Amino acid sequence: MEDPDYAVKVAHAALYRDQDPRAFGGGVLIAPDLVLTCAHVVNQILGRPSLAQERPAGPDDVLATLSVALPGAFAKHRFRAKLEGWLPAGRPDGQPARDGDAEWAGDLALLRIEDAPVCSEDRSLSVLSATRLPDVRPPDIGRCRVGTVSYVWFGSGAPSTIAAATAQGVTDHWIVLDCPASAQGIVGGYSGSPLWDRELQQVVGLVVGRRGQRAFAVPVWDVHTRFEAGGDGTWPASARPARDDRRRTSLILQLLGPLRACLVSPADRAECADRLVRELGLPGQGPGADASHEWIARMALSRPRGIPTLLALVHSRTVSEDDRRWVRRTALSTAPDQFLTALEHRELLELLIGTEPDSDSASLPGPQDAAARALQLGPSLTGLEWPEAVAVLEAYQSRRGRVPRLLRLVEFAAAHTTAEETQHALRAWNDAVARRLDVSESLLEHRAQAIESLDAAIDAPVVQVQLWRAGNSDAFSYVLRATDALGGVTHHRTQDRPVPLTGLLAELRTLLEDIAPHSAPGALPTVECFVTPDELDLPFDQWIYHEDDLFPAVLGKDFLCVLRCPELRRRTFASELRYRWQALLSGRLVLLERHDPVIQERGAASPVCAVALISPDTELVRLRVIALAVGVPGVVWARPSTRTELGQALIELAQGAAPNELPRRVYEARVAAEPGSIGTRLALVWDGPDNLPEALRLSDPSP
Template sequence: MGWFRGTRAPQVVTVLGPRGDAAVGAAALLSPGRVLTCAHVVNEALGQPPLSGTRPADELVQVGFARRTVRIKAQIEVWVPPRHSSAAWQGDLCVLRLAEPAPASAVPVVWTEMAEGQSLRAWHGCGDPITFADTVLKLLDGHLGYLDGPLSGAAIGPGFSGGPLWTDAGDSAAGLVVGQLGQPDAPAHPGQTLRRTWALSWQAVREQLYAAGAGEVVADCRTARPAPQDDPVAAELTDLVRSLLPDGTARAEHALRLAAELGLAAPGDGSAPSVEELTAVLLTRHRALPTLSESLLTAGPCGARPERLTALLGIGRAVDAAGLLSRGEHAFLERQLELVVLADPALPARAAQEALRYTPLPAALCTARLPPQALAQVITDLEDYQDGGSVPAGTPRVPALVHLVEFIAAAVGGPLGERLGRWSERVCARLGVHPAARDQRRADAAHWAGAHTPPVTRLLARLTRSEPEGEGTERAERYRCRLWQQHADGSVRRLETTAGDAPLTPEQVGALIREGAERSGDELPAVEIEVDRAGLHLPVDEWDAGSPNEFVPSLPLGASFPLTLRCPEMSRRVPRREVEHRRRWGDGHGRVLVIDPSCADGRQVAALLNSSHRDANHVVLHGPPSLRAQLLDLCLALGVPVVLWDREAEDHDHAHRLDPLVPTGRLQELPFRVHRFRATALPDPAGFPVRPSLVWEDLTWQDRTGADHEPRLTDPDAARPLFDEGARSS
């Protein structure tokens, strides 16, 4: 069994039955948002025949954690149906996407290769510790592994399917339990074999997920790095451990401390693990390497930092299981940040936006408020990055996580801020980060915390169309949405979001914009939607913005914010448009042209805008829809920056319906009058049939040329514009 032994039972993930009361099987937690189980287990959970190969439609499955005290709904993400044969079936995999992150206490499985002769342990899906069953892998035949259990103790049976097969150490799994031999007409049936089951090896799981197009799922999995004799990383790490701990007594002392931190059992006879055994632990146990380096920090003469510790941490960056923080550092930071989040859930996102401007932020830091249960994943995600600041020559870079903690500590202040600061000092000392580099980040953080951040006055949402999803009448439009903030001092910043460039429904776009506005500070900003020509006719103001919490009802975007439209596509299609636009905008005072029945067609309107209304910067459109669409394009092409119209008007007889908005009143107040009208009309849409749309294109975003955050549709990585087929044909 070796010097290190596993002592704790892993937390079992339960797949609950149709009534949600009993376990039909188990599952493996791949990441905080995904679990893996057998397809036949999901069939049983949904009340379907176990070996049905048909992918269930949109049914939800209940997944239990912490002995079923926490239950989360999940939806099928990847389906590999069971392929039946005479004695055992193959395939039979299902990845479930959780509706919310798994509890922080649930640790994702670390996978290792399955090999013949392994002693393995499984748990029943109910999660009770007494339900474990031991078995041995006797034969690995392609995709399938065949296991025989001893005649003492429990046997693997119904309810075990889909659960991981854990190795001796208890913190890595070699595959999934699939089934038990039970067909009396099979070549090997219960009358001929006792306690024989079969499993899918991790190698087979990985291969079948790749074949199903789920490479992203595989990339999300944690794997234990094997240590073959020809592995250069393992060989170098072994040499470093031997040079740091050549003496058996010192090696035993540090190994005992490491075993206690990792929850492993160790002999109490004074013996020491071999260097190779200790290296194997460092290669496969999460946070083992930084935990050992923390123990070694005081091992040098008079407590000096051993010089070879830097080399050990350097090679540790090539070890998947290592991580940045030790077990103790991670636990302490999670506890302190939980206090921060409970007091001010918006602070971590604000601090990350300033401290880590050029670092890809975890999804949870792209939301308005950080939920406490997402802290562990945020910490893990940020451990992979260094910040972009300068450091003294020959010294390690500052971790992005340390940089963020310094900003949070500066903003919090008091005893909590001091504890976070001391944590940062200890981590930097262990990693060998130069004090001057750490102090520079601390000074920047103090300056940020002491400065008054200018409020966000505007939020720009750029919409681009994605391919519709669904069939027939269920076919629904999808959009990609990117956000920018503009502060009162004129600065503009791109806002990272949880959606990234994923296609969204109108309701999801509305919720994303509301969330971006909530991240903008105490005051809700004006919202500007950037679209192409056809997108000007979308009822964006009617899209539901979702509910910010359980007490406040959802509202349409137009009732939540002063919302206007922009269309930079016109500037690309009409070369002189921006020159005309700047000239017409002038000093911003309103010079209005109202389109009434005297303006029969585009020729007359063009003549007016080029003569008597050459300085008009505000047009109110009336008339039938076809004429309005033509005149809207004309006005924008001639540089008119403000255009108001009623989307529901059928002809000029409906012109009076815009009167409550005072369409020719003070120009600068027009967006707010439209906003108030939309909110007022919300309870009685039939009594207020007008549906106002407003293009408002001042010089705010056009002046942001040449910057990295340039909010234009011409970005090289921008998605296809809204309805670009129509744009080409007109």
């Protein structure tokens, strides 16, 4: 069978430091002797800070200690390289990037491989007999398609290190990647490696880094243009990326229709060309009276956000409603992943992240906090900063309503900021974009919902207890972790050696007493207990963490106690768990006596988000496992008991409840519980896709 990844494998370059068997990163051949990689990979190999700005060598100087291998074409040898071009990581404002920046531009290096290999399989650095570089055809370069799966390999190019990544969005500088269905995540050592679109047979990016479980890549479809604009060195003509011109030609033809209809006179074209150049932030001016429709279309295609910027300018010149609809349809078909103009995008990011350290944007909720209120059925923004979150939402096509989810999120961010000036500015920005998109009336409902959300439940701290029982004893190893209402970690401790339950409860009591003074008035702290599958009936909510003759402190009566068991969650249903978790307000709670296929339905308009198990004890374990495996967030049952009336009490507790009401109902039953009642028997799993304990750090794959 023909290898679908052959074109990228033979063009994959591995970058090493002399005498080191492990690759520091990867690269891709864009000409027979030219490798494109990340500047920070070169810096690391040379022992420099990752974001060092100075060019490390002249064009005629061989990079000391750095060697290049071509594992897919010439696996046994490494080659020396010279630095042909250098574009270090920089901020969008032109300042050098710094550690801790959410995103940066550039971070590119172009290496020219020397013909003679410098080492063989035994990694010795003795120069071998002259061997010419293999004649490898560089792969095609293309644009990343949001929502598609691309593939990437560890810097060494080892076939077993392949990772599948889903593109969640494309910012001005990065591709946002998740690896939800891949056994191998993108870790350190993947930087610089090509991101491969197997379906289109194109390289669409270079992996640049990761934060948490999310990775990022540099788009490469216009890399030579960006390099020539700000890089140190001349981009060789032989290295201009090959790209599929058929799609480009098709887009130009689509744009020419509304351009010819709306830009009739030379003066119209000249003014539109000048404004396009200014709004895209390009130096100089347009061609003036010589501006043609084709020039305008090609300029829009050459820059990020060029198409929506152009079509917004054209939209302002339309006369008839038919022409306006034509322009809007063209915008959707030619730039489905972006609808903001370059100016709108810059203004929004300035409002969300500010331009000064003491900016009012510090009072804004983060994207995850705003999304938790605004996007019950939207995409996950876990781990994203504002630039990446904006890109994800801009590309997200909702199945409901006309208002883009990004505009809804901005409304909720505005409602929940304490800075009045920022609030007014965000709403004014939203109004202007909504007018251009013709959704002003629909936006008003979202604004009203955002204002109403101010009266929603108060955020509360969360205490997480991760337990491992020692044999059949009542001794446990554990991890205790606490986060405040904003998600900041306030306590983290690991107890590796098993201790009696009394020792665990003593430490838990101290932690709970410490968080009490810092909880908001009326807030009900949550205690999450992470257990193994054989401990799901652990009655931890009934643990007395403070003895008192008159008023003993019971966990389930003082706190909202829930179980979590990520081990039973099937990875193939990870996206379904996220969907159901976001749909808690609109989903269903069902009573299950036996297995019902309805709980396995994916993407339902009103999904099953919680189940109450009223089955016999003999069926309870099986149904519980099924519900958790397919991604149902809430599962409640009465721990095994011979008392049949508990089943009816559970039915009454769950009857008519919405999924998001289930934890509170269980808590109220526990507070009112008498010995032996339903409240003392209830077990509740309330398990979303986020805020999981950190897994043990595994070493990077070997080369």
